[in-house]
Amino acid sequence: MKLLEEFLKAFPGRFKVYGSSLRIITDSYFFLGNDGKEKLLFVVGKKGICQLFDGQKIGQIGSNDVLMCKKTHENLLALRKIINLNPTTINKKASFGFGDRIGLATPAHAKVAKDFEVFPIFAQQSVRELSRTGRTYKDVLDDAVWGVFESGYNFEFGADADHVKEIEDLEKASNEGFTMYTVDPSDHIKDVSKLSQKEFQSLYQDNKIRRELEMRYVGKLYKFKDFEFRMTDEEFAEIFVTYIDAIEHVCKCYDVLKAKGKPFDFEVSIDETAVPTTPLAHIFIVKELRRRGIDFKTLALRFSGEWQKGIDYIGDMEMFRKEIITHSKISKELGGYKLSLHSGSDKFSVYPIFSEATEGEFHVKTAGTNYLEAIRVVAVKDPELYREIHKFALTKFEQDRKSYHVTTDLSKIPDVDKMKNEELVKLLDMPDSRQLIHITYGSVLTAKDENGRWLFKERILKVLQENEDLHYDFVEKHMRKHLSLLGLERRIEK
Numbered sequence: 031m032k033l034l035e036e037f038l039k040a041f042p043g044r045f046k047v048y049g050s051s052l053r054i055i056t057d058s059y060f061f062l063g064n065d066g067k068e069k070l071l072f073v074v075g076k077k078g079i080c081q082l083f084d085g086q087k088i089g090q091i092g093s094n095d096v097l098m099c100k101k102t103h104e105n106l107l108a109l110r111k112i113i114n115l116n117p118t119t120i121n122k123k124a125s126f127g128f129g130d131r132i133g134l135a136t137p138a139h140a141k142v143a144k145d146f147e148v149f150p151i152f153a154q155q156s157v158r159e160l161s162r163t164g165r166t167y168k169d170v171l172d173d174a175v176w177g178v179f180e181s182g183y184n185f186e187f188g189a190d191a192d193h194v195k196e197i198e199d200l201e202k203a204s205n206e207g208f209t210m211y212t213v214d215p216s217d218h219i220k221d222v223s224k225l226s227q228k229e230f231q232s233l234y235q236d237n238k239i240r241r242e243l244e245m246r247y248v249g250k251l252y253k254f255k256d257f258e259f260r261m262t263d264e265e266f267a268e269i270f271v272t273y274i275d276a277i278e279h280v281c282k283c284y285d286v287l288k289a290k291g292k293p294f295d296f297e298v299s300i301d302e303t304a305v306p307t308t309p310l311a312h313i314f315i316v317k318e319l320r321r322r323g324i325d326f327k328t329l330a331l332r333f334s335g336e337w338q339k340g341i342d343y344i345g346d347m348e349m350f351r352k353e354i355i356t357h358s359k360i361s362k363e364l365g366g367y368k369l370s371l372h373s374g375s376d377k378f379s380v381y382p383i384f385s386e387a388t389e390g391e392f393h394v395k396t397a398g399t400n401y402l403e404a405i406r407v408v409a410v411k412d413p414e415l416y417r418e419i420h421k422f423a424l425t426k427f428e429q430d431r432k433s434y435h436v437t438t439d440l441s442k443i444p445d446v447d448k449m450k451n452e453e454l455v456k457l458l459d460m461p462d463s464r465q466l467i468h469i470t471y472g473s474v475l476t477a478k479d480e481n482g483r484w485l486f487k488e489r490i491l492k493v494l495q496e497n498e499d500l501h502y503d504f505v506e507k508h509m510r511k512h513l514s515l516l517g518l519e520r521r522i523e524k
């Protein structure tokens with residue numbers, strides 16, 4: 031800290047510094063500051079170090095140059111060569127995805143992660159999120175890494191290219207150094223309830239590997255400690271037709287990543303499908319993937335009930351308990367992978383059951399709930415802007431809900447023009463208005479006026495930058511609640 035005091039003395043009144051970001055490497059030091067307009071990277075060191083960065087020399091402290099640098103990708107790459115800020119693969123029993131759609135929340139996420147026995151995935155965005163917000167994998171990783179740097183977080187973290195459907199997106203994420211890939215083969219999953227008998231039979235009978243797999247699975251008894259399953263002809267045919275193309279697609283994706291020769295965590299997500307995953311389907315998918323050499327680390331199943339974005343679980347809790355216990359026992363006995371819970375934001379009533387059933391070995395993904403905390407700051411600090419966003423969101427909801435499963439009832443949302451400023455924040459606690467804001471993030475963050483100027487994005491960022499501590503507090507409090515209910519508090523001295 032003496033170093034930062036020296037810096038502040040050398041440049042009185044010009045900058046705010048982020049003390050947590052300070053890293054000292056031999057006789058050079060690096061930290062983030064703010065000149066009142068933007069965050070900046072400061073490098074204080076000898077010429078040899080400073081010349082690795084693109085910045086402006088603003089003075090000298092002792093024999094060291096002081097370089098002020100923009101937070102560019104190139105400067106971050108230079109910093110990553112000196113300080114280990116690189117994402118890695120998961121090395122803990124429990125892992126948790128802190129998806130951040132705006133890119134400013136990682137310092138708060140990192141503050142939370144430090145206090146829990148969890149492997150954090152700070153960079154996590156789905157292809158759907160990227161296309162809606164106009165961000166790239168590079169943006170997502172850079173934002174997360176700058177956030178890790180700012181927070182002083184010194185432990186490992188990962189980067190998840192979430193819900194990837196096309197091979198070219200895997201390539202892009204891999205080129206940026208992502209460490210986890212969530213392949214979503216839902217476009218290849220057949221909803222057999224929608225097939226005619228003829229269609230079903232032709233998909234089944236005409237498939238070349240059907241006979242071989244029939245021999246493997248039909249009539250076979252799968253014995254677990256507490257239960258057993260035998261696959262009938264009909265069950266096999268239904269599971270085969272439902273999942274076989276998806277399994278083949280997953281294999282193609284895996285081979286592409288494997289060929290890169292870099293370590294990675296591979297997740298298969300079949301959560302965004304119409305039909306809940308049966309125990310037999312779970313067994314079939316795992317056995318087939320394994321047989322084909324796919325080393326997947328996490329598997330996201332579709333559980334029964336409603337797993338809607340941004341709100342708690344809707345459904346029969348007892349049924350979920352039984353389901354998760356069965357799936358968890360299957361996964362433990364088949365071994366080598368964890369269950370992953372998607373749409374994990376705000377599923378507070380489910381977490382203790384999920385954590386207990388999986389014996390603390392799981393992955394959970396959250397994302398939109400962090401965006402909602404950012405908009406909560408807007409509702410508190412700039413009520414007029416909130417009203418504008420809210421009214422705009424109402425016009426975009428029908429279009430934006432298409433790739434999200436929600437049962438939002440817009441008629442239950444109070445009229446924002448009739449609410450007092452201080453009441454607006456309550457909308458961020460009501461299920462229907464939460465989903466309205468949650469689902470329309472892309473439209474809001476990319477909306478432009480007729481002159482091509484951002485309608486909301488810059489104003490949202492400004493509110494968040496001017497109220498950074500409040501933003502971090504909101505996100506931190508909310509995420510602590512998630513991790514506490516998942517039973518991840520550290521039991522050892524920090």
Ligand SMILES: O=C(O)[C@@H](O)[C@@H](O)[C@H](O)C(=O)CO
Nearest residue numbers: 156158372373374395396397
């Ligand atoms: O909105 C998205 O596309 C993603 O954030 C999610 O589907 C993600 O996989 C998730 O489940 C976060 O709760």
